[in-house]
Amino acid sequence: MHTLNDVTEKKGRLLVVDDDRTIRKLLERIARRAGFDVDGAKDGVEALEMLDRADYDVALIDLMMPRVSGYELVQRISVRERRPIIIVATALTNGDIASVDDTLVRHVIRKPFDVNAVVAALNEAVADLHAKATFQVAEPTPESAAGEGEAETPDPLNVRPPS
16 A cells, blocks of 8 residues: 655645535545645635645635635635645536636636546646746846856857767
């Protein structure tokens, strides 16, 4: 039997937020098996408390929950300095989902959901996260901007094989 310690490199940290304990535990299990470090919250209030204590790469959020709904949770996450990529899991219709700001939500997973679709959405979100983390624009250093004493830039088309 595999344990969480069997996975040497975690894909990312995930917060699953769903008031239905069975669905929440199932999503947590799917994500753990896919290599994620997972925490669960039973509603939006608990999720906000957890987001105050820890950074998450991805949040998988149910829209219909008591106390703080998924709609409100998505809005509250959007104003945070450090915010996870948001995936919504819902059984609602397209009209209901239309009220969610699509600039804040990366994926929508329909309930009842397909396990492969959940894993694919999580993997895509983490791939996007890693792509953003590794993409940086190189700025010129003050030394190279001065112009004096610069080393000549090698011609990329005139590459000699190593000796």
